[in-house]
Amino acid sequence: MTRFRLPIGGYIALAIAVAVMVLPLLWMLLASFKGQDEIYSLPIQWLPSSFGGANYQAAADAVPFGSFFLNSLITTVFGAGIKIVLGLMTAYALVFVEVPFRKFFFGLVIFALLVPQQIVIIPNYTLVASLGWLNTYQGIIVPGLASAFGTFLFRQHFLSLPISVLEAAALDGAGHWRRLWAFVVPMSTPTIAAVALVSVVTEWNEYLWPLLVIDRPNMMTLPIGLTLLQNTDGVTNWGVLMAGTVLVTLPILIVFFVMQKKIVAGLTAGAVTG
Amino acid sequence: MTSTATRRRGRMARNWLMFAALAGPNILLLIAFTYKPLLQSFYYSTLQWNIGSSRAISVGLRNYTDWLTDSQTPHVVGVTVVFTLATVGGGMVLGLSLAVLLNRRLKLIGPARTIVVAPYVLSGVAVGLLWLFVFDPNFGIVAAVLGFVGLPSPAWYNDPQWALVMVIIVQLWKNVGYIALIYLAGLQAIPKDLLEAASLDGAGPVRTFRRVILPLLGPTTFFLSVTTLLSSLQSFDIIQAMTKGGPLEGTTTMMYEIYREGFVAGRAGYSSAVATILFVVLLIVTLVQMRFVERKVHYA
Numbered sequence: 001m002t003r004f005r006l007p008i009g010g011y012i013a014l015a016i017a018v019a020v021m022v023l024p025l026l027w028m029l030l031a032s033f034k035g036q037d038e039i040y041s042l043p044i045q046w047l048p049s050s051f052g053g054a055n056y057q058a059a060a061d062a063v064p065f066g067s068f069f070l071n072s073l074i075t076t077v078f079g080a081g082i083k084i085v086l087g088l089m090t091a092y093a094l095v096f097v098e099v100p101f102r103k104f105f106f107g108l109v110i111f112a113l114l115v116p117q118q119i120v121i122i123p124n125y126t127l128v129a130s131l132g133w134l135n136t137y138q139g140i141i142v143p144g145l146a147s148a149f150g151t152f153l154f155r156q157h158f159l160s161l162p163i164s165v166l167e168a169a170a171l172d173g174a175g176h177w178r179r180l181w182a183f184v185v186p187m188s189t190p191t192i193a194a195v196a197l198v199s200v201v202t203e204w205n206e207y208l209w210p211l212l213v214i215d216r217p218n219m220m221t222l223p224i225g226l227t228l229l230q231n232t233d234g235v236t237n238w239g240v241l242m243a244g245t246v247l248v249t250l251p252i253l254i255v256f257f258v259m260q261k262k263i264v265a266g267l268t269a270g271a272v273t274g
Numbered sequence: 275m276t277s278t279a280t281r282r283r284g285r286m287a288r289n290w291l292m293f294a295a296l297a298g299p300n301i302l303l304l305i306a307f308t309y310k311p312l313l314q315s316f317y318y319s320t321l322q323w324n325i326g327s328s329r330a331i332s333v334g335l336r337n338y339t340d341w342l343t344d345s346q347t348p349h350v351v352g353v354t355v356v357f358t359l360a361t362v363g364g365g366m367v368l369g370l371s372l373a374v375l376l377n378r379r380l381k382l383i384g385p386a387r388t389i390v391v392a393p394y395v396l397s398g399v400a401v402g403l404l405w406l407f408v409f410d411p412n413f414g415i416v417a418a419v420l421g422f423v424g425l426p427s428p429a430w431y432n433d434p435q436w437a438l439v440m441v442i443i444v445q446l447w448k449n450v451g452y453i454a455l456i457y458l459a460g461l462q463a464i465p466k467d468l469l470e471a472a473s474l475d476g477a478g479p480v481r482t483f484r485r486v487i488l489p490l491l492g493p494t495t496f497f498l499s500v501t502t503l504l505s506s507l508q509s510f511d512i513i514q515a516m517t518k519g520g521p522l523e524g525t526t527t528m529m530y531e532i533y534r535e536g537f538v539a540g541r542a543g544y545s546s547a548v549a550t551i552l553f554v555v556l557l558i559v560t561l562v563q564m565r566f567v568e569r570k571v572h573y574a
Contacts, residue, residue, distance in 0.1 A: 010378050014386055017372060021389050021451070027415055028404040044418045086300040093296035099289050108301060112308045114560050118508045118529060119553045122318060122325065122536050122546055123311035129326070146303035176292050205397040207511045212537060223399040227515065230403070238407050248400045256395045260388045263395065267452060268459045 025249075032056070032243040039238050055243035059229060062240065065247060067218045068225035071137075072204060075221055079141045079206075080199035084192065087147030091154035092180045096166065106155070112148040118208065125212050139213040140221070144206070150195050153269055157191045158184060194266030197259055204252055222248045312553070318546035325542040337547035346523065353438060354527040358506045360442045361449070365502050366495065368446065369453025374483075376454060377461045387458070391451040398448065398511025405444045406516050434524020437517050441525050444512050449505070453498055460494035461487070500563040504556060528552050 031039060032055050033048035059065060094106050117124075124143045133139030161184065169179050185192065207223045214220050217228065229244045230236065256263055319337055323330035341347055376387050393401065408415050409430045417427035428436040464487060472482045508529050513519060519526035519534060526534070528548060536545030 007378065007380060010375065010380050013375050014380060014383070017375065018386050018389055020447070021393060023415065024404060024408050024447070025392075027408055031407060040413055042413070043421075044413055044415070086303070089296040090300040093293045097289055097293045097296065099286070099293045105297060105301060109304065112304045114557060115308050115312050115553070116504070116508050116556065117308075118510065118532070119549050119556070120308065120311035120315055121532070122542050122549070123314035124307055125325070125537075126314075126542075127307075127311070142303075143307040146300055146307060148304065151300065176296070180296075201395045205395075205399075205511075207397070207399050207514070208533070211514075223397045223511075226397075226399055226403065230515075236406075238410075238413075241403060242407060245400045245404050249396050249404075252395055252397070253392065256392060257388065260391075264388075264391065264455060267391075267394075267455060 028242050028245055028249075031238055032246045034239050036237070036239065055239040056247070058237075058240045059243045059247070063225055063228045063244075064218055065222075065225070065244070068220055068222045069247075071219060072221040072223075074137055075140050075206075075210070076200055076203040078137070079144065079203040080196060082141075082145055083147045083199055084150060084196050086145065087150030087154050087195070088180065088185060088192070090147065090151045091158055092176070092184060094151070094155050095158040096179070096184075097176060109148050109151050112146065113152070117144060121208065121212060124209075128213055134213050135216045135219045136213075137219075140206075140210050144203075144209060150199065153191065153195055154188070157188055161187055190262075190265070191269070193262050194269055196266075197255070197263045198266035200255070201252060201263065315546045315549055315553075318543055319550045321543040321546075323543045324540045325536060326540070330543070333543070337544045338551070340544065341547055341551070349523060350526050350528060350531050353523075353525065354507070354529075356438065357442060357445075357509070357525075357527055358503060361445045361506045361509075362499060362502045364442070364446050365450055365453050366499060368450045369498070370457050370491075370495075372450060372454035373457030373461055376458055387455075391455050393448045394452040394455075396448070398509075399515045401448050402441075402444060402512040402515025405440075405447070409440055432521055434520075434522045437521055437524045441513055441516055444516065445506065445509060448512070449502065453502065456498055457491065457494060460491045464490050496563065496566055500559060503559055507552065507556060507559075 027046075030046060030048055033051050033053075035049075035054070038045060038048055090109065094102055094109075128134060128139045128143060131139075133142070165187070166179055166183060169183050174182065205223060206221070210221050210224050214224060217225065220228075226244050226248050229241045320332060320334055321330045322333045322336070372390060376383060376390065380386075409417075411417050411427040411430055414427075416430075420427050428439075430436050430440045468486060468490075469482060472486050477485065507527075509527065510529055510533065513525050513527065513530050514533075517525040519530045529552065532545050532549045532552065535541045535548060539545075
C-alpha cells in the first residue's frame with residue numbers, strides 16, 4: 001500500500017518472527033553437543049566447545065534408540081500407508097460405485113471426524129488389551145487405521161475428475177478395481193501425496209495412544225522412548241535429553257524441508273475445502 | 275422384461291459386493307474403533323470400575339455428580355478455559371499478524387514462510403522437552419533474556435500459574451505457523467482489484483484492513499477458531515512432557531484429567547464420565563460451526 005519507503009520495519013518484524021521460531025531449535029541442537037559444565041554455566045553460552053557426539057552416544061547407551069527408530073518407521077509406514085489405501089478405496093466406492101444409501105455411508109465416515117481418538121482411549125485400550133495386542137505393532141497401528149479425513153479429501157477430488165476417461169476405461173472392459181488403480185489414482189497423485197505426507201507427520205508424532213499400549217522399551221516409538229531420557233532421579237541431563245530430542249525431530253524436519261510444498265498443500269487442503 | 279429386471283438385480287448385487295470390498299474395511303474399522311467405543315464410553319461412565327479389573331459396579335450417574343461436586347473440578351475447568359482461550363485467541367491474533375507480514379513482498383519471504391510452519395510438524399513431546407530447557411530458570415534462554423533487561427526469571431517449573439503460562443506459550447509457538455499459513459492462503463485469495471478500489475476511494479491501510487480484508491477473511495477465521503479450539507481442548511503431549519499436569523494441578527486440563535484418572539489413578543468409570551462431558555463440549559462446538567457454515571453458504 002505504501003511502497004515508497006524502504007520496508008525496514010517489515011524486515012525487522014520478519015527477523016524477529018524467524019528468530020523466535022529458529023532459536024529454540026538451535027538451542028536444542030547446540031545443547032546436544034555440550035558437556036554438563038557448559039550447560040550449567042552463567043552467563044549462558046551458545047556455542048559448545050566442540051561438536052563431539054558424546055551426548056548422542058550416552059543417549060544411545062541409556063535407551064535403545066535404534067529400536068525406537070525402527071518402531072517409529074514401521075508404525076509410520078504401515079499406519080500411514082494402509083490408511084491412505086483405505087481412504088482411496090472408500091472414496092472411490094462413495095463416488096463411482098452406484099449403490100443406494102451412499103449418502104448414509106458417507107455420513108458414517110464424516111461423523112467419525114466428530115469423535116476424537118482421545119475421547120475413546122479407555123474402551124479402545126480395553127479392547128486392545130483383551131486381544132493381547134499390548135506391546136505389539138498392531139496394537140499401535142490398527143485402532144487409528146480408519147481413514148475419515150483422507151476419505152473426505154479424496155472424495156472431494158474424485159468428484160472433480162473427468163468422467164469421460166473413466167467411461168472410456170469401462171467400455172474397454174476395465175473393472176472398478178482397475179479403474180481405481182490405473183486411472184483414478186494416477187490422476188490424483190498431487191492430492192494423494194499431500195494427504196500422505198500429512199499422515200506420515202501425524203503418525204510419526206503420535207504420542208498418547210502408543211504411550212498407553214506400549215510399556216516395553218524395545219517396542220517404543222521415538223516420542224515415547226524419548227521421555228525415558230527425562231529425569232528419572234530428579235536431575236535432568238539436558239545434553240543427553242537434547243541429543244535425544246534432536247534424533248526425534250531431525251528426520252521429520254528433513255522430510256518437511258525437502259517436501260515443504262506438498263506438506264503445505266496438504267495442510268491447507270482441509271481449510272480450503274472445509 | 276423379466277430378464278432385464280434380473281440383469282439389473284444382478285448388477286446391483288455386483289455393485290454392492292464391489293462397494294463392500296472397497297469401503298467395507300474402512301467402515302468396519304470406524305465402527306470397531308470409533309463408534310462402538312464411543313457408546314461403550316457412555317456405558318463405562320455409569321460404572322465404578324478400575325481399569326484392568328474384572329469387577330464393575332453400576333453406579334448410575336454418580337461419576338457425573340461426583341465430578342460436578344468435586345472441589346477440584348472448578349479448578350480443572352478454569353485451567354481448561356484459560357488454556358483454550360489463550361491458545362485460540364492468542365493464536366488467531368498472532369497468526370493473522372504473522373500472515374499479514376508473510377504476505378508482504380520482502381526478500382527471503384519464501385524461506386521465512388517455510389521456517390515459520392516448521393514447529394507445527396514436530397512431535398509435541400520433543401517440542402515440550404526442548405522448551406523445558408529454554409525455560410530453565412537458571413540456565414535457559416528465557417532467563418537470560420529477562421536477566422538482560424534486569425528481570426528475575428519466574429519459577430516456571432514450580433509456580434502453578436507460571437507453569438500454565440509456560441505451556442500456553444509452547445502450544446502457541448508450535449501452532450501459530452499453521453494458523454498463519456491458513457490465513458496467508460485466505461489473504462492471497464482476496465482479489466487485488468478490490469484492494470486497489472479501496473485505496474482509490476481513499477481508504478488507508480488500517481481502514482482497508484478493518485473494512486475490506488478482515489470481513490473477507492471471515493470464513494477462514496471461523497474455520498481456524500474451531501479447529502484450534504478442538505485441538506486445544508484435546509492438547510496432551512506438551513503438558514505431559516513439560517508438567518504432567520502440575521505443579522499443584524496448575525496445568526491439569528480436562529483432557530489431562532481423563533488420562534490421569536483413567537490410566538494413572540485407574541478410575542476408568544470416572545475418567546469415561548469426564549471424557550463424555552468433553553465429547554459433548556466438542557460436539558456442541560462442531561455443530562455450531564456447521565450451522566455457521568450453512569448460513570454462510572446460504573447468503574453467499
